[in-house]
Amino acid sequence: MHCGGDIYAGNYGIRSRRSLNASGSITSNGDIRVGWHISAGKDLISTSGHIHVGDDVIVSGKINAGEFVFCGGRLHSMEDIRAEGGIDVSYDILAGGNIHAGFGINVGQSIRCTGTLSFTKNLFAGISTHIPHAADDAVVECREISGGGIIRSGQLFLRQPEISPTIIPPAKSGLSLSDITRWADKHLLEAVLGKQIMESGGIILREAAHMTATELMRRAGLSEADAECILAAIELGRRATKSLMKGKVIGTSEDVFSWFHDRLIDRRKEGFFCITLTQKHRIIDCHSISEGSLSSTLVHPREAFIPAIRDSAAAVIYCHNHPSGDTSPSVEDKTLTSRxxxxxxxxxxxxxxxxxxxxxxxxxxxxxxLIDKALADSSNPNNKSYIASSPSMSLTTTSGKPKSRKPVCVSGEKPLTTATRTPGVRKRIPKS
Structure with missing residues (x-):
């Protein structure tokens, strides 16, 4: 359910099997039960009932429940969180004001609030047996604690933490691209997810580009939907960058490196790519030819030239990465280039x-x-290595010897010592 203003319900309450989103407040005299998540631009109030949500609750105002609050994800509010009953949250609780529970508080991970944390009975953080995401070293961080029972937590800090505003973008924010480029990674992630995150969860965007959704979920404690959302945003950025490069002129090898370096850095497997060009060396497109293992990828000239033929290209530039970081070409790299x-x-x-x-x-x-040398060798009628050799070539592998009509698997790239730019004269790529 989506609403551009406030949502109000009487004694019968609010029930939704999916999400509940409102730009204003969500108010009910009865229970609020939602299968997925709740987001509100203002307050979330159940005056005399329960708030029961299967996933995250992200609210820019206050959260107030006449009875208990049950949340299967994160419970975040930029003001007070108050439940006349207890509070039971699977992940973490964050409040820009006070947190009060009439009974106890049970949370799978951390609690952070800028005000007072008060409860009548017990506080259990990160040690619950019935919460699957309970952490061993859960943090309780607040200005002061007023409790009437047992407090159990991995770490306890009595201070006022800094809590940044929840990101719930308005319909017309007036932001420009130049404004967004100055945002920190954490704020970009919040804008993508449409909710606040406690921290980037150890996510390095450069590394996230090469992770799977499962790895993101395990590394940062994200839900499957959030992980897929981040990967979709990364792929959207890749496609946008690729479309911007089309039509650009490639003049030197530096131009290719400046474009491909960010795409291939920290890549765990070898990949082989082909840039197709016009007669004037303008980029037509970039194609992935093959992806191999940690130390090798199999390339055949037949597959390597398919994109060029489809794009009616006049010239091509090939590119591949060494996951070890060493840029020294192997013997197989040189042989493949000649072919x-x-x-x-x-x-x-x-x-x-x-x-x-x-x-x-x-x-x-x-x-x-070496390109000029390969051209000279190919013009020599006595040189038929590209015809007589095996049909496919492994750029870098581990060990073995060439066999007739089978992929070659010979010694691979040199071990990494210091990854530095290989010296050489930067020549302009000659016009066709």
């Missing part, structure tokens, strides 16, 4: 460069003169 250049000459599609990207630098075959 690709030779096949490109036959197809009329010029291979301008092959770039190996590491953590802090890159190696350009064109800058080191």
């Amino acid at each position: 690709l250049v030779s096949c490109g000459e036959i197809l009329g599609v010029r291979v301008l460069d092959h770039i190996v990207i590491g953590n802090n630098g890159f190696y350009s075959f064109n800058d080191h003169g």
Whole structure:
């Protein structure tokens, strides 16, 4: 249920199997029972009933329940949280004001409030046996505690924590892209999820780009829906960046590195990519050719030139990463480059460069003169290595010897010492 203003219900209460979202307040004289999550731009009030929510509760105003509050996710309010009964939350409780429970408080992880934490009976943080997300070292952080029973928690801090505002974007925020680019990672995540998060949960956006939804859930304690939302936002950014690059002119190997470095850094597997270009070296598109293991990826010239033929490209630039960070090309990298250049000459599609990207630098075959050497070798009628050799090539693998008509698996890239940019003369890519 979505409402652009307030939601009010009488004694019969509010019941929804899914979510309940309102830009204003949500008020009921009876119970409020929601299967998924609740978000409100103002207050959430049940004057004489229970508040029972299957997932998160994110409210910019206060939360007030005449009886108990049960929450299967996070309970966040920028003002007071008050329940005449008890408070039972699976994850964490955050309040910009006071927290009061007429009975006890039971929370799976942490409690943070800027005011007073008061309760009549017991406070259990992170040690509940019936909460699946209970933490061993749960934190209770508030200005003061007024309790009438047992307090059990991993850590207890009596201070006033800093709590940033909940992000519930208005219909017309007036923000520009230049404003958003100055936001911290935490605020960007909050804007994507449409709710407040206690912290980035150890999420490094650069690493998150290469995680699965399951890894994000385990690493940051996110729900499946939140993890999928973050990955969707990352993919949207990738596509937007890719569309912006189309039509740009590639002049040097530095241009390719500046574009691909952020996409490939911290990538755990080797990937092989093809940039298709026009006659004037403007980018047509970027294609992923193959993805391999930690130390190798299998590439065949047949697959490597399919994007170029489909895009009617005049030239291509190939690029792959070394997860170890070392940019030194292996013997297999050099052999594959020679084959690709030779096949490109036959197809009329010029291979301008092959770039190996590491953590802090890159190696350009064109800058080191190896593309010109491969062109000279391919023009030699006595050189037929690209025809007589095996049909596919592993860029970098572990061990073994070439076998006839089977993928080659030989020694791979050198062990990583210090990932630095491989020195070489930065030549401009020649015009076709």
